[in-house]
Amino acid sequence: xxxxxGFKDDRSEPLIDLPxxxxxxxxxxxEREREHLxxxxxLKRLRxxxxxxDLRREALDWIWKAHAHYSFGPLSAYLSVNYLDRFLSVYExxxxxxxAAQLLALACLSLAVKLEETAVPLTVNLQVGEPKFVFxxxxxxxxxxxxxxxxKWKIQPCTPWSFIDYFLRKINDDHQIPSGSLITR
Amino acid sequence: xxKYKLGKVIGIGAYGIVHRGLNLETNQIVAIKRFYTFDCKxxxxxxxxQEISMLIEMYHIxxxxxxxxxxxxxxxxxxxxxxxxLDLEKYMVTYLKDSMEKHTxxxxxxQILSGVMYCHKHRxxxxxxxxxxxxxxxxxxxxxxxxxGMARAFDFxxxxxxxxxxxxxxxxxxxLLGSPVYxxxxxxxxxxxxxxxxxxxxxxxxxxxKNEHLRKIFSIMGTPNERTWPGVTSLPYYPAGLPxxxxxxxxEFFPDLEPAGVDLLSEMLxxxxxRRISAHRALQHAYFKKKKRKEKKEKKMMILDPIEEEKExxxxxxx
Numbered sequence: 334x335x336x337x338x339g340f341k342d343d344r345s346e347p348l349i350d351l352p353x354x355x356x357x358x359x360x361x362x363x364e365r366e367r368e369h370l371x372x373x374x375x376l377k378r379l380r381x382x383x384x385x386x387d388l389r390r391e392a393l394d395w396i397w398k399a400h401a402h403y404s405f406g407p408l409s410a411y412l413s414v415n416y417l418d419r420f421l422s423v424y425e426x427x428x429x430x431x432x433a434a435q436l437l438a439l440a441c442l443s444l445a446v447k448l449e450e451t452a453v454p455l456t457v458n459l460q461v462g463e464p465k466f467v468f469x470x471x472x473x474x475x476x477x478x479x480x481x482x483x484x485k486w487k488i489q490p491c492t493p494w495s496f497i498d499y500f501l502r503k504i505n506d507d508h509q510i511p512s513g514s515l516i517t518r
Numbered sequence: 519x520x521k522y523k524l525g526k527v528i529g530i531g532a533y534g535i536v537h538r539g540l541n542l543e544t545n546q547i548v549a550i551k552r553f554y555t556f557d558c559k560x561x562x563x564x565x566x567x568q569e570i571s572m573l574i575e576m577y578h579i580x581x582x583x584x585x586x587x588x589x590x591x592x593x594x595x596x597x598x599x600x601x602x603x604l605d606l607e608k609y610m611v612t613y614l615k616d617s618m619e620k621h622t623x624x625x626x627x628x629q630i631l632s633g634v635m636y637c638h639k640h641r642x643x644x645x646x647x648x649x650x651x652x653x654x655x656x657x658x659x660x661x662x663x664x665x666x667g668m669a670r671a672f673d674f675x676x677x678x679x680x681x682x683x684x685x686x687x688x689x690x691x692x693x694l695l696g697s698p699v700y701x702x703x704x705x706x707x708x709x710x711x712x713x714x715x716x717x718x719x720x721x722x723x724x725x726x727x728k729n730e731h732l733r734k735i736f737s738i739m740g741t742p743n744e745r746t747w748p749g750v751t752s753l754p755y756y757p758a759g760l761p762x763x764x765x766x767x768x769x770e771f772f773p774d775l776e777p778a779g780v781d782l783l784s785e786m787l788x789x790x791x792x793r794r795i796s797a798h799r800a801l802q803h804a805y806f807k808k809k810k811r812k813e814k815k816e817k818k819m820m821i822l823d824p825i826e827e828e829k830e831x832x833x834x835x836x837x
Contacts, residue, residue, distance in 0.1 A: 365575075440561075447564035448571070456561040470559040477561045478589045486574045486587055488567070 359499050362491045369415065369490030371422035384421060385428065392417060392438035398462035399442055405450055411492055412445035413438075416480060424483050432466040439468065440476040444488060519588055519596060524550060529665075538601065548585060551597040570597065572642050580633030582653060582664040599664070604656060606649035606712070610719065620774075623716045628806055629661040630709055635797035637663070638702040647708035648688050649715060686731060687711065687721045691742070692791045694732050696754035703791035706800065710786030717772050722787075732757060739789050740765030747790035778805040 378384045396413050417438065426433045443456045456477075457470050468476075481488065522539050528549065529536035539550040553566070573584040582599050589595035606626070610617045617623075630652060637644055644651075644663060651665040690707035692700050714722040722738065725731030732755075736742070741763045742750045750756060768784050769775075775783070782805040785795035795803070 443561055444567060447562075447567050453564060455559050457559050470561065474561040478595070481562070481567075482587070482589065486571050488571045489575065 359496075362495055362499075366491040369419070369487060371418040375418065375422035378422075388426070388431075388434045389417070389421065392434045395435065395438050395462060395464055396442050399459055402461045403446075403454060403459075405446055408492065408494060409442070409445045409449045411494075412449060412488070412490070413441045415490055415492075416441040416444060416484060416488065420480055420483055424479075435464055435466050436468055436472065436476050437480070439464075439473060440480045443473060444477055444480060448488060519590060522548065522550060522588075522596075522598065524552075539598070541598075547601045549599040549601040551599065553595055553597075572640065573597075576636070576640060576642075578633060578636040579660055580629045580662055581636060582662045600662075602653040602655050602662065602664075604654045605664075606652040606654060606661070606716075608650075609654050610649065610716065617716065620776075623713075624779075624806065626661050626716065627709070627713055628801065630663065630712065631797050631801050633661070633663040634705050634709060635801060638705070638797055643702050644705050644708075647705055647712065649712055652712070686728070687724055689731070690791065691732070691735055691789055692753070694728060694735075695750065695756055701791055702796070703794040706786050706794050706797055707791075709797070709800075710783055713783055713786065714772070717775055722771065728755075729757060733760060735789075736760060737763045738766045738768075738771070739787060742789045747793075750790075776805070778803065778807075781805070 375384075379386050379389065393414065396410065396417070400410050400413070420437060420441070426437065439459060443459055446453050446459070456473050457468075460467050521543055522541055525538035525540065527535055528538050535552045537550045537552065539548045540546070541548055570584070570587055574587065576584070582602075584597060584599055586598040587595065588598065604612075630647075634644065634647070646665065647663070651663065653662045653664045654660070655662065688708040688711045690700070690704040693704060711722060714720075723731060723734045725734045740746070741760060743762075744751055768787075769777075769780050772780060772783070782795070782800060782803045785803070786800060788794040
């Protein structure tokens with residue numbers, strides 16, 4: 334149907350005209366990147382056992398599983414882990430409640446795919462790969478809101494993908510690269 | 519929500535209700551958007567997630583600041599915005615003479631376009647720009663784009679959007695013609711209409727119905743065809759049986775506007791969205807280059823002048 338619209342082929346034209354990749358926006362991306370990282374002591378606390386490394390590993394394992402099940406894109410995985418790590422670096426999950434990590438993993442993946450994927454399954458249906466616990470919609474929603482407010486709604490981080498265009502252009506002597514290679518976000 | 523006191527309702531939309539409110543800690547007056555609760559099975563709606571997460575990281579002088587997002591245990595939640603009580607619509611009526619000043623119009627246009635460019639750069643389309651969505655802070659002489667209730671984050675490739683979004687009269691022709699896919703160019707068209715309104719106080723394309731509105735646009739900008747706008751005749755609402763209008767000379771509609779202004783306006787009101795000027799390019803347009811010496815004597819504006827001095831060499835227009 335879109336074929337009839339004539340401007341299908343150049344529909345991104347008004348967008349590539351934008352000053353997306355100036356030096357200025359590069360510096361602002363570097364600045365922004367810092368706002369979307371876990372707290373400084375996060376790695377140290379994970380290593381020292383202050384934070385439960387196994388819990389994180391289990392959460393990640395499940396995220397990969399669900400991610401593969403739905404064949405989501407790489408950015409969704411990146412975002413989920415970004416949210417998870419940032420959340421764990423500032424929020425103390427109850428240690429005796431193993432379901433909490435599963436719920437957190439679920440909320441992180443759910444937020445990531447809603448932001449990034451075009452075809453998004455119902456949130457409750459994300460619970461694939463035989464997780465130990467299965468949650469109701471309203472519980473997930475509650476957890477989503479906890480994650481969102483803990484991350485202060487800053488859930489659109491600069492990712493390695495954000496920088497690719499910039500560097501691609503740099504190694505091409507600042508020539509505009511064809512729009513086909515523009516990568517979202 | 520203990521921090522804020524809800525005041526009277528100032529707007530109602532599909533997404534929720536907007537109240538005036540007060541931050542009890544700082545005594546700052548704010549606008550509070552209260553959202554309707556949402557479907558359980560799907561958690562927080564993705565539109566909301568996208569909209570808030572975009573807005574919360576937008577820092578631009580010409581965009582109303584999102585101050586806070588608050589949710590309570592009952593799953594009700596609120597967005598807190600800075601509040602200004604004067605909008606461009608009211609400003610044009612209340613400050614009739616000031617707002618007709620050539621320099622004021624240019625200054626306001628520059629600010630609107632700066633805000634729009636920032637949005638587009640951050641992949642947000644406003645989709646509903648009208649004079650009453652542009653707030654004015656007279657003390658600081660700043661125009662701020664508000665009400666992103668219809669705004670939409672966009673992605674490559676652009677998805678199909680709902681057709682009925684921009685308030686009539688400021689609506690771009692591609693929306694009126696039912697194009698399922700549209701771009702940031704819809705905002706530029708709206709800004710063009712606002713420009714025209716500021717100049718004459720008339721809506722350039724006022725029409726009682728959608729067809730009337732389209733006929734009005736065609737009669738001034740010319741009836742689009744496959745040559746000027748490939749694909750236009752197969753758009754769902756392309757009207758059959760309208761006369762072949764030729765484009766009018768916009769100068770005749772805006773006799774007081776300098777030639778560069780007429781040129782910019784015609785580029786913003788280009789029918790074919792793919793050829794319409796972008797906010798970024800519009801800001802580099804000759805209309806905004808300050809003429810050396812010539813205008814120096816002009817009455818000092820109530821607002822500081824951000825418009826750059828004309829450079830020795832013109833900026834290269836090609837990106």
